[in-house]
Amino acid sequence: MYPLRPILKTYYDSLEDGKVLGMKCQDCGKVVWPPLPTCQDCGSYNLDWIEMGDEAIIDEIRFEDSSVGGDYTFRKADEFFTEKDPYCVSVGHWPNGSHQFHAALYGVTEENKDDLIAKLPLKAKVHLIQLNGGFKSVGFELEDVEAK
Amino acid sequence: MMKQQFARPVSVIGTSSLPQRSFDDPKMAGLSPYELWADACHQAMDDAHVKPKDIDKVVYSQFANFITMGGVMAPVGSLEEWAGLAGKPITHIEQACAGGYIAFTEAVNSVASGQYDIVLVAGLENPKHFNSRNQPAYKLKPIKEYDNGWWSPGRVLFDTAYTRFDGVSDNLLTEEQGKHYIKHYGITEGELDDTYNSMAMNLRYNASHNPRALMHERYEDMAKKAGYDDPLEYMRSEHNPKITQYIRKSGSVLHNMEAGAIVVCSADIAKKYSDHPIQVIDDATVSNTTRYPFNFHQMNVDVRDNLYKKHPGIKGSDFDLMITTVMTSGEQLDSAEVFGYLPEGEGYKYELEGKTRFDAEKPINPHGGDISFGHGFGCAGVCMLGEAILQMRGEAGGSQVPKPVNKCLVRGMGGGHTTVGIILEDQN
Numbered sequence: 001m002y003p004l005r006p007i008l009k010t011y012y013d014s015l016e017d018g019k020v021l022g023m024k025c026q027d028c029g030k031v032v033w034p035p036l037p038t039c040q041d042c043g044s045y046n047l048d049w050i051e052m053g054d055e056a057i058i059d060e061i062r063f064e065d066s067s068v069g070g071d072y073t074f075r076k077a078d079e080f081f082t083e084k085d086p087y088c089v090s091v092g093h094w095p096n097g098s099h100q101f102h103a104a105l106y107g108v109t110e111e112n113k114d115d116l117i118a119k120l121p122l123k124a125k126v127h128l129i130q131l132n133g134g135f136k137s138v139g140f141e142l143e144d145v146e147a148k
Numbered sequence: 149m150m151k152q153q154f155a156r157p158v159s160v161i162g163t164s165s166l167p168q169r170s171f172d173d174p175k176m177a178g179l180s181p182y183e184l185w186a187d188a189c190h191q192a193m194d195d196a197h198v199k200p201k202d203i204d205k206v207v208y209s210q211f212a213n214f215i216t217m218g219g220v221m222a223p224v225g226s227l228e229e230w231a232g233l234a235g236k237p238i239t240h241i242e243q244a245c246a247g248g249y250i251a252f253t254e255a256v257n258s259v260a261s262g263q264y265d266i267v268l269v270a271g272l273e274n275p276k277h278f279n280s281r282n283q284p285a286y287k288l289k290p291i292k293e294y295d296n297g298w299w300s301p302g303r304v305l306f307d308t309a310y311t312r313f314d315g316v317s318d319n320l321l322t323e324e325q326g327k328h329y330i331k332h333y334g335i336t337e338g339e340l341d342d343t344y345n346s347m348a349m350n351l352r353y354n355a356s357h358n359p360r361a362l363m364h365e366r367y368e369d370m371a372k373k374a375g376y377d378d379p380l381e382y383m384r385s386e387h388n389p390k391i392t393q394y395i396r397k398s399g400s401v402l403h404n405m406e407a408g409a410i411v412v413c414s415a416d417i418a419k420k421y422s423d424h425p426i427q428v429i430d431d432a433t434v435s436n437t438t439r440y441p442f443n444f445h446q447m448n449v450d451v452r453d454n455l456y457k458k459h460p461g462i463k464g465s466d467f468d469l470m471i472t473t474v475m476t477s478g479e480q481l482d483s484a485e486v487f488g489y490l491p492e493g494e495g496y497k498y499e500l501e502g503k504t505r506f507d508a509e510k511p512i513n514p515h516g517g518d519i520s521f522g523h524g525f526g527c528a529g530v531c532m533l534g535e536a537i538l539q540m541r542g543e544a545g546g547s548q549v550p551k552p553v554n555k556c557l558v559r560g561m562g563g564g565h566t567t568v569g570i571i572l573e574d575q576n
Binding site: 104 | 439
């Protein structure tokens with residue numbers, strides 16, 4: 001029987017405690033993040049919570065000039081961020097994850113981006129982003145840059 | 149001839165051909181979306197030689213009505229009244245900019261199922277203006293004055309579970325096709341820029357020949373006026389600024405008012421109404437989420453596989469024409485190669501050499517595409533399919549492809565979450 005339970009609330013409550021949760025399929029072992037109650041590979045609803053850890057692997061850095069507004073079709077996604085620190089877009093994966101994701105990445109500048117891109121893939125720490133709707137979202141930050 | 153993949157074969161017997169419009173145009177003064185809706189529906193019915201009483205069902209696509217049309221949800225009854233269709237069954241499709249294509253497939257399936265014989269598929273959208281709840285529909289205001297603040301059609305496409313783009317800009321979706329191309333086919337960022345700029349010039353060239361397109365001035369002429377001998381140099385200049393890392397202004401969708409309609413019917417009665425019916429061979433659709441990298445590209449792959457697997461031996465190069473959504477430049481190049489209409493890894497050369505123009509070797513979007521013809525959200529698919537029908541009947545006017553268009557591939561995308569492929573054939 002499908003186990004009806006809060007998924008979104010559990011995930012976002014956990015972020016308030018500094019923990020990033022995903023879900024692991026108990027039938028095929030695949031991990032889905034952000035969490036979903038159905039396995040994206042085998043379709044099972046037999047999934048349990050799993051901690052994703054505090055570090056991910058950044059596979060691609062997609063440096064964008066956040067000052068470029070374009071027309072209204074294109075909007076920067078930091079519209080709801082309480083802090084407007086510069087960041088760039090990245091593609092990464094969790095060490096225990098099953099697929100790549102898009103995420104905001106802090107610590108990349110015009111000056112260091114070429115050097116960082118040359119070192120990819122890179123480890124990055126979770127950087128929780130405060131949104132003005134009263135919740136947190138998961139981004140990442142390159143601190144002491146270390147090639148994986 | 150290709151084999152129709154429906155339990156009951158379906159034909160297109162009528163289409164509207166309204167020009168793309170803007171309510172900023174003084175010629176539109178006093179009009180509202182309702183008049184244009186009625187115009188499109190009657191035009192398609194006249195073209196199909198049917199009357200409203202002959203229509204068994206309506207499928208209609210619109211997605212911004214809750215914002216732009218007086219805050220109304222699914223104005224199905226009133227829209228039926230305006231076209232003389234009150235009392236008919238009607239289905240409202242809201243699937244972002246894929247809605248028009250999905251509405252078409254729904255109309256086709258309504259006939260293919262045997263439940264209805266003649267179905268009208270129609271779309272309506274007014275992206276850049278709105279009317280307030282307390283005023284009639286002709287009292288239009290620029291969307292920037294929308295009471296609840298500026299709304300972003302890019303942003304509203306993403307749900308608020310996880311896909312609200314917490315940190316990932318809307319730009320990324322369309323950038324990825326460029327990233328993918330550079331990564332896999334080894335061209336430089338500069339070559340990609342020239343490819344996208346050439347594509348914009350090719351599409352504007354097409355639109356300059358199409359009286360139904362919104363934009364007609366060629367970039368080559370604009371370059372001359374600005375003092376440039378080389379149009380590509382103009383396209384690389386501040387006259388055509390980058391709005392993302394790869395996409396320039398000329399490579400971004402052009403929103404405008406659209407109304408369109410198409411009539412489909414059971415193939416066995418099509419000749420009774422039209423001397424040139426177009427057969428609907430097949431369709432395939434996939435939806436996915438934008439949370440995963442390269443989603444746009446993957447949806448093209450998935451639709452191609454689902455569509456082609458039912459037609460053994462089919463190749464993209466079998467098609468005489470491809471019409472494909474081009475919200476931004478990368479989409480046209482990626483889809484044309486994934487579907488095999490252009491050779492993989494070589495498509496950029498076709499754009500650079502102008503071979504995708506309507507009168508060239510491999511025409512793509514002879515009407516001008518979403519970035520020069522225009523784009524009206526949920527109606528876009530209906531208008532794109534209408535342009536395909538006109539091409540196949542040899543009635544597209546100045547932008548008519550100068551060779552028989554017997555097999556046409558129409559590929560549409562909307563919302564970053566839905567991609568559709570439709571095969572049409574002239575079997576007369």
